[in-house]
Amino acid sequence: MAAKNKTAETNQSVLDFINSFVDKEEKKQDCFQLIELMRAWSGYEPKMWGPSIIGFGSYHYKYATGHEGDAPLLGFSPRKAAFSLYVIAQGNDNNEFLDQLGNYKMGKACIYFKKLNQLNLAVLENLCKSTIQYLKELEGRSGCQGMG
Template sequence: MSDLKTRPTDQKVSQFIQAVEPESKRQDCWTIVEMMRRITCAEPVMWGASIVGFGTYTYVNTTKKPADWPITGFSPRKANLTIYVMPGFTRFGPLMEKLGKHTTGKSCLYIKKLGDIDQSILEEIVRCSVEQMRAKYPTK
């Protein structure tokens, strides 16, 4: 069985974000970094080549092996900014309706740009997500 490939790296978040194009997406990344830093009280860390993660939690994966993952984070993908909301979206129905233009996956919130959404609603979703994750996976 293979180990989890996405792990914290020594890559500098600032260098990663400085390479993001276009400039407007790069600025959105810096805004998200500041929001997530404020919410988690954690510094950003690169996970793999393209995920900026904040905080960690340990879960037991499908192979019954413990694995670490960021409590929250984001990735500036080509098509969208992907924001990781680890507990998923079932508890966020009313907030999601007010968020603005977005799509979702299981734990991924996809937005084209921050200007398409209500950033205060995004902040509330991320804050609640982090609170849920910390309650479920308390730091030892």
């Protein structure tokens, strides 16, 4: 039996999640601004993925090992210490965007930042749109190697 993905789309309310999980007003406002930006950039409505990721759109991935599933094209989570931004920042010529993004730290699968006003939003838009294009191109090929 194949392992079930922990991060699957749910029916949980994005608004309820933000209001119950995010305790600082400034961070809530950053969440709402990010939602509006990602909605505009992606053309997708926000959905909860797992217990704490707000995602936009989805794509299907399949690894050489046979593991496959679905993941959001773009997403973020307002974690306690910092926001986690789920975009493809490596492997698709985004280094020029990262050099101009602002105050962030790079994780294995995400970008961490504390406040939205510390990021260059024009650069973030390019990074998000590049991520969507990259993932849709990969999904169109057999054997998509996604973020999931």
